[in-house]
Amino acid sequence: MSEKIYIGVDFGGTKILTGAMNDKGEMVCEPVKVSTNANDDSGKIFKRVTDSIEGVLKKIDSSRLAVNSEKYKVEGIGLGVTGPIDIKNGVILECPQLPTMHFYPLKKMVEGFFPLPVYMNNDANCLIYGEALFGSGKGMNSIVGFTLGTGIGCAIVMDKKILNGSTDSAAEIWPSPYLDGTIEDYVSGSGVSKIYKVICNAGKAQQTADKTALEISQLAEKGDPDALKTWEEFGTHLAVALSWSVNLIDPDIVILGGSISNAYKFFSSRMEKELRKHLCPTPAERTKVVCANLGANAGFIGAASLALNNV
Amino acid sequence: MSEKIYIGVDFGGTKILTGAMNDKGEMVCEPVKVSTNANDDSGKIFKRVTDSIEGVLKKIDSSRLAVNSEKYKVEGIGLGVTGPIDIKNGVILECPQLPTMHFYPLKKMVEGFFPLPVYMNNDANCLIYGEALFGSGKGMNSIVGFTLGTGIGCAIVMDKKILNGSTDSAAEIWPSPYLDGTIEDYVSGSGVSKIYKVICNAGKAQQTADKTALEISQLAEKGDPDALKTWEEFGTHLAVALSWSVNLIDPDIVILGGSISNAYKFFSSRMEKELRKHLCPTPAERTKVVCANLGANAGFIGAASLALNNV
Numbered sequence: 001m002s003e004k005i006y007i008g009v010d011f012g013g014t015k016i017l018t019g020a021m022n023d024k025g026e027m028v029c030e031p032v033k034v035s036t037n038a039n040d041d042s043g044k045i046f047k048r049v050t051d052s053i054e055g056v057l058k059k060i061d062s063s064r065l066a067v068n069s070e071k072y073k074v075e076g077i078g079l080g081v082t083g084p085i086d087i088k089n090g091v092i093l094e095c096p097q098l099p100t101m102h103f104y105p106l107k108k109m110v111e112g113f114f115p116l117p118v119y120m121n122n123d124a125n126c127l128i129y130g131e132a133l134f135g136s137g138k139g140m141n142s143i144v145g146f147t148l149g150t151g152i153g154c155a156i157v158m159d160k161k162i163l164n165g166s167t168d169s170a171a172e173i174w175p176s177p178y179l180d181g182t183i184e185d186y187v188s189g190s191g192v193s194k195i196y197k198v199i200c201n202a203g204k205a206q207q208t209a210d211k212t213a214l215e216i217s218q219l220a221e222k223g224d225p226d227a228l229k230t231w232e233e234f235g236t237h238l239a240v241a242l243s244w245s246v247n248l249i250d251p252d253i254v255i256l257g258g259s260i261s262n263a264y265k266f267f268s269s270r271m272e273k274e275l276r277k278h279l280c281p282t283p284a285e286r287t288k289v290v291c292a293n294l295g296a297n298a299g300f301i302g303a304a305s306l307a308l309n310n311v
Numbered sequence: 312m313s314e315k316i317y318i319g320v321d322f323g324g325t326k327i328l329t330g331a332m333n334d335k336g337e338m339v340c341e342p343v344k345v346s347t348n349a350n351d352d353s354g355k356i357f358k359r360v361t362d363s364i365e366g367v368l369k370k371i372d373s374s375r376l377a378v379n380s381e382k383y384k385v386e387g388i389g390l391g392v393t394g395p396i397d398i399k400n401g402v403i404l405e406c407p408q409l410p411t412m413h414f415y416p417l418k419k420m421v422e423g424f425f426p427l428p429v430y431m432n433n434d435a436n437c438l439i440y441g442e443a444l445f446g447s448g449k450g451m452n453s454i455v456g457f458t459l460g461t462g463i464g465c466a467i468v469m470d471k472k473i474l475n476g477s478t479d480s481a482a483e484i485w486p487s488p489y490l491d492g493t494i495e496d497y498v499s500g501s502g503v504s505k506i507y508k509v510i511c512n513a514g515k516a517q518q519t520a521d522k523t524a525l526e527i528s529q530l531a532e533k534g535d536p537d538a539l540k541t542w543e544e545f546g547t548h549l550a551v552a553l554s555w556s557v558n559l560i561d562p563d564i565v566i567l568g569g570s571i572s573n574a575y576k577f578f579s580s581r582m583e584k585e586l587r588k589h590l591c592p593t594p595a596e597r598t599k600v601v602c603a604n605l606g607a608n609a610g611f612i613g614a615a616s617l618a619l620n621n622v
Contacts, residue, residue: 166598
């Protein structure tokens with residue numbers, strides 16, 4: 001019996017990362033990584049996507065001609081694309097990170113190129129989908145996941161399906177109201193920078209220069225009290241986003257991914273303390289918050305999982 | 312062919328309302344209403360539940376002996392019980408409104424009494440479930456509903472199923488953090504009273520007496536400026552609960568029920584204005600917020616729908 005293989009493409013504004021996995025979520029070859037060069041015209045970028053898929057097909061000893069070899073059967077291709085996208089129709093919308101590809105019917109185009117079923121969702125959903133099925137959420141039925149990076153991404157996975165919602169906007173919590181603005185003003189990379197600046201400048205005549213979340217994390221590593229305080233405050237704000245999400249969905253587990261989750265040890269204690277106060281009694285006792293564990297591969301594994309589960 | 316009939320029991324701390332419907336959600340007789348007398352011992356209260364079911368069975372010309380008559384077939388019984396309850400096992404937990412029935416295995420007991428399948432969920436979920444299937448949400452696939460009464464109840468219905476969550480706590484948003492406390496401190500009957508008191512007492516030496524949400528609604532009806540201002544402020548707070556919920560679930564529609572939704576005309580304009588600011592672009596344009604329309608019958612219709620959909 002031939003092994004079933006699924007291709008996943010993590011298609012962002014900076015890079016295109018393409019890989020292949022079997023039905024257990026195990027990678028079957030090294031992924032292929034190319035730069036997006038997002039300002040090139042759409043045809044060139046599309047070619048990079050198909051080239052990287054072909055690169056992976058070659059790597060798994062399965063060229064387009066050999067798709068139906070006896071050893072392997074490539075079952076489908078999943079695309080995880082930086083949003084906003086029209087999930088149902090597989091079209092890129094007015095995505096700021098892909099300025100030349102607005103209204104590009106990517107799913108149809110890839111379908112025309114490979115004799116395989118093609119699936120498409122947004123990259124943040126795919127990242128959490130990969131983690132939910134084959135990473136930190138493995139074996140769980142309902143998962144709420146967050147990607148904490150430049151902004152706050154969120155995705156909900158139930159019964160092995162991504163909740164897309166009525167208008168493909170489910171789990172898009174970034175504009176939700178919090179304090180004087182939105183939750184994303186506080187729970188995001190720029191949020192961390194702002195919190196740090198306020199803490200540093202308190203009572204000082206001279207203004208501190210802007211620092212990135214990564215720099216503030218490095219300062220915390222060295223024991224810098226302002227940086228440590230920043231991450232604690234971030235933990236308080238993150239707990240707000242988590243409590244609304246857990247109270248609404250009551251998931252089996254919460255997963256934190258994205259670059260900012262690398263600072264977990266600096267914010268987790270405060271976040272846990274605040275979160276438990278804001279939850280219903282049973283989730284307060286039981287619902288665990290964990291870090292993502294697939295690293296940079298989560299996105300294409302999640303995209304490949306779209307093909308695995310035909311969703 | 313016999314008509315399929317489903318019995319629903321709306322079992323609260325004050326009253327037990329029991330009715331019967333067909334598979335289109337149409338009532339097939341007048342419901343039976345009795346007082347709970349919640350301080351009586353559990354055996355007496357249980358008898359009131361079974362008596363009211365028998366009363367309804369008689370009304371539909373279908374006694375226990377005639378359950379399988381040729382004209383009717385009673386297919387099952389649904390129980391909507393004031394919470395907290397253990398949904399999976401059909402057990403009443405430490406419910407403050409049913410002090411003598413803690414850990415009462417109601418579902419099993421009713422199963423022992425009638426030769427019919429029995430289903431159980433909490434009353435707030437059933438109310439929204441009834442509205443979702445046969446009231447304001449009819450024809451929609453995903454619904455977020457709120458019961459605005461003494462507290463803030465919420466339920467999520469997707470694909471004709473109530474989302475129960477991992478620990479039967481899905482949609483329990485009441486402890487979610489907001490301003491100096493929880494969202495329920497503001498979006499609830501007592502929240503309305505508090506808002507009114509603060510508005511009335513602003514800059515006055517003498518304290519205003521407490522007023523209920525109903526009284527504040529009656530004052531608003533007469534054009535009282537403090538009451539009108541109270542409902543506008545309530546609209547702002549309600550918009551916060553709604554925006555987190557809509558941003559997470561991205562439902563087809565939002566339904567507002569419960570006694571406080573009767574003041575809709577006083578808070579809706581402000582609520583709509585604030586809500587649209589806090590949503591993602593597409594839901595901000597498309598997602599409608601409407602009032603419940605089944606009135607007091609929503610609870611037992613929702614409970615009967617548990618039996619209809621075997622959930």
